[in-house]
Amino acid sequence: xxxxxxxxxxxxxxxxxxxxxxxxxxxxxxxxQCREAGAxxxxxxxxxxxxxxxxxxxxxxxxxxxxxxxxxDSERILRRLNTDEYLDSLENAVRELDIPIIGSLxxxxxxxxxxxxxxxxxxxxxxxxxxxYRHDLHxxxxxxxxxxxxxxxxxxxxxxxxxxxxxxxxxxxxGVQPFVQSLGEAGAAGILIEQPESIHGVNxxxxxxxxxxxxxxxxxxxxxxxxxxxxxxxxxxxxHIALRVADTTASAVVMALMGGATVxxxxxxxxDADGAALLVRRxxxxxxxxxxxxxxxxxxxxxxxxxxxxxxxxLEN
Numbered sequence: 001x002x003x004x005x006x007x008x009x010x011x012x013x014x015x016x017x018x019x020x021x022x023x024x025x026x027x028x029x030x031x032x033q034c035r036e037a038g039a040x041x042x043x044x045x046x047x048x049x050x051x052x053x054x055x056x057x058x059x060x061x062x063x064x065x066x067x068x069x070x071x072x073d074s075e076r077i078l079r080r081l082n083t084d085e086y087l088d089s090l091e092n093a094v095r096e097l098d099i100p101i102i103g104s105l106x107x108x109x110x111x112x113x114x115x116x117x118x119x120x121x122x123x124x125x126x127x128x129x130x131x132x133y134r135h136d137l138h139x140x141x142x143x144x145x146x147x148x149x150x151x152x153x154x155x156x157x158x159x160x161x162x163x164x165x166x167x168x169x170x171x172x173x174x175g176v177q178p179f180v181q182s183l184g185e186a187g188a189a190g191i192l193i194e195q196p197e198s199i200h201g202v203n204x205x206x207x208x209x210x211x212x213x214x215x216x217x218x219x220x221x222x223x224x225x226x227x228x229x230x231x232x233x234x235x236x237x238x239x240h241i242a243l244r245v246a247d248t249t250a251s252a253v254v255m256a257l258m259g260g261a262t263v264x265x266x267x268x269x270x271x272d273a274d275g276a277a278l279l280v281r282r283x284x285x286x287x288x289x290x291x292x293x294x295x296x297x298x299x300x301x302x303x304x305x306x307x308x309x310x311x312x313x314x315l316e317n
Contacts, residue, residue, distance in 0.1 A: 002291050003298045004284075006040070008240050008263045009127055009164040009190035011100045013040035016263045016299060017253060017283055018102070018242070019276065021045055023269040025089040028096050030268065033277035038284040041100045042093065043265050046131060047086050047116060048106035052079045083116070087123045094124030102166065106131040113153060114160045127164040129192060130157060135170070147179055151186050158187025166190040166242065171226035180237045190240040192265065193229050195222040223252065227259045234260025234307035250286035257287075260304040 004015045019034045020043035031042055045051075053075070094101055103120030105128060107113050117128045132153040133146060150167065158165045167188045169180075180191055203210050223246065230243050243261040245252040256264045266283060268276035296302055304310060 002288065002296065004038075004040075004287075006262060006299055008041075008242065009166050011041065011102075011126055011164065013100065013263065014038075015040035015284060016257060016261075016287075017280060018043050018263055018265045019268050019280060020104075020244075020265045021267060021269050025086065026093055027273070028093055030271070030273045030276045031093060031097055033273040034268065034280045035097055035099055037277040037280040039099065039280050040263070041102065042097065043102050043129060044090055044093070044104050044125070045086075046104040046106050046129075047083070047120075048131070049108050051086065052082050054078075054082050083119070087119055090120060090125060091123040100126040102127045102129050104129045104131065106134065110153070110156065113157050117157055117161050117163070121161065121163050125163070127166060127189070128157070128161065129166040129168055130154070131168045133168070133170055143175075147182075151182055154183055154188050155186040164189040166192055168192040168194055170194050171196045171222075171229045176229055177233060177236055180233055180239060184237060184239040188239055190242055190262070192242040192244060193226045193261075194244050195226045195246055219246065222246070227255060230256065230259040230261050231307045234304040235309040245283075250282050251290075253283045253287055254290050255306075257299060257303050258306045260307040260309075262303075 006013050006016045008016075015038050017039055018041040019031065019039050021030075022045050024045065026042065026045055031039075034042075090101065090103060101124065103117070103123070103125035105113065105116055105120065107116065113130065117130075120128055130153065132150040150169065154165065154167050165188055167183055167190075169183075169191055171193050183191060202208075226243060230241055233241055240262040241260060242263045242265060243256040243259070245256055245264045245266050253264045253266075264283075266279060268279060271279060291297075291302075294302070
């Protein structure tokens with residue numbers, strides 16, 4: 001019998017696969033079927049400015065508040081209602097599911113980070129994932145400014161919150177090891193490497209770039225880039241590594257684990273309960289079959305086998 005249990009950022013998980021979605025509040029029915037298919041945990045949808053400011057039946061709140069103060073009051077009410085909706089959904093998921101749920105957070109203002117993280121903790125989240133980097137806001141900033149912002153936000157929350165903290169960062173190649181070491185010193189128990197948004201395919205005939213989502217080759221290149229970052233970190237940093245596997249090929253989870261990831265997250269956006277469960281089952285079935293074929297009894301038998309720390313020389317890369 002093979003052992004698929006793993007510990008990530010202090011959380012005991014029955015498998016190295018977490019599901020995540022950013023499309024809407026988590027459907028507990030989808031999550032339950034993913035759990036039955038073998039998912040080890042849930043990365044809850046992110047609570048960000050878009051969700052906080054989502055307009056649901058806002059006319060009643062705003063039609064009689066046309067002055068500046070009235071509009072500000074209406075906006076505060078809407079943000080509170082949207083926050084309550086999110087926390088109610090999180091609390092319901094915690095009550096209905098028997099696997100760890102990680103709350104996810106992205107804020108524009110420093111004071112919101114801890115307050116909302118604390119609310120997630122009170123709702124039953126077992127850990128908090130934060131996303132200090134926003135591509136639309138930070139893509140033109142110097143890297144030193146971006147790193148300082150991420151480190152300060154991490155330290156600000158970890159000093160106050162008594163929960164494991166996971167920090168999502170984009171995949172980048174230069175200087176990632178000392179940066180992740182600094183994140184660990186700032187209190188991050190884990191990092192989640194997200195595939196880069198800047199990789200594009202090429203339309204040769206039109207001599208233009210195509211969006212990664214329109215080009216399977218670009219999708220694969222983005223995954224390999226994030227895998228390369230994971231390989232460079234394994235055994236060289238103390239924080240646990242999670243790798244987002246947007247590639248739907250069955251071997252993607254195995255490749256991530258061989259690269260040194262402790263867990264992987266698989267997005268189930270746009271999937272109904274059956275489709276999401278099928279995706280989870282396909283990844284885990286391949287993992288189990290692969291381990292059996294290679295006489296592996298534990299994830300520790302092969303984690304990091306293709307990492308840079310296993311190489312005798314940099315030329316082997």
